Amino acid sequence: SQQGEEDPQALSIQEGENATMNCSYKTSINNLQWYRQNSGRGLVHLILIRSNEREKHSGRLRVTLDTSKKSSSLLITASRAADTASYFCASSGNTPLVFGKGTRLSVIA
Amino acid sequence: GAGVSQSPRYKVAKRGQDVALRCDPISGHVSLFWYQQALGQGPEFLTYFQNEAQLDKSGLPSDRFFAERPEGSVSTLKIQRTQQEDSAVYLCASSLDRDKAFFGQGTRLTVV
Numbered sequence: 001s002q003q004g005e006e007d008p009q010a011l012s013i014q015e016g017e018n019a020t021m022n023c024s025y026k027t028s029i030n031n032l033q034w035y036r037q038n039s040g041r042g043l044v045h046l047i048l049i050r051s052n053e054r055e056k057h058s059g060r061l062r063v064t065l066d067t068s069k070k071s072s073s074l075l076i077t078a079s080r081a082a083d084t085a086s087y088f089c090a091s092s093g094n095t096p097l098v099f100g101k102g103t104r105l106s107v108i109a
Numbered sequence: 110g111a112g113v114s115q116s117p118r119y120k121v122a123k124r125g126q127d128v129a130l131r132c133d134p135i136s137g138h139v140s141l142f143w144y145q146q147a148l149g150q151g152p153e154f155l156t157y158f159q160n161e162a163q164l165d166k167s168g169l170p171s172d173r174f175f176a177e178r179p180e181g182s183v184s185t186l187k188i189q190r191t192q193q194e195d196s197a198v199y200l201c202a203s204s205l206d207r208d209k210a211f212f213g214q215g216t217r218l219t220v221v
Contacts, residue, residue, distance in 0.1 A: 042212035
């Protein structure tokens with residue numbers, strides 16, 4: 001399998017706390033993307049960071065990319081109960097999007 | 110349409126039965142992807158189309174799986190002689206390029 005890995009596999013936090021998820025990938029990339037999936041639903045694109053970028057922000061999301069370590073992190077600040085979902089990173093390079101196994105985030109009100 | 114549409118949403122098939130899963134991508138999207146997602150796992154790549162051309166089918170698990178997109182729009186994923194290990198959610202996504210992908214809600218296939 002070409003899948004990357006997310007870490008941790010599951011994360012449970014209190015509302016208002018920050019959530020950090022990490023991702024490692026295996027091949028050279030053009031960009032790395034993060035998606036969110038609510039239970040039983042399709043994936044929703046959150047943010048894309050290109051291989052020549054190191055950090056990107058979008059609202060409460062902050063993504064970093066370290067191509068030398070083939071890793072990325074997603075930070076969600078001031079989490080809300082509605083952020084409860086699974087989060088996947090997806091690497092895009094010579095092959096179509098390759099997804100990791102995901103982090104299940106639970107935000108407790 | 111407003112988004113990627115997949116049908117049916119749920120399919121129960123008897124082992125050995127053939128199934129066909131449909132994907133209507135966003136109008137004008139050149140790229141179309143099929144993924145298989147097992148419970149609790151991330152999506153696994155199956156195949157990729159650019160317009161009507163199937164450019165990558167390296168993820169199809171066996172020759173029982175076949176995908177087509179004859180007119181560069183709607184795509185069908187066909188599974189012949191279904192087996193229990195084929196039970197999964199099948200996700201379709203479309204994209205203008207190979208960057209941001211828009212996913213459908215998926216078809217949940219259960220083989221009994």
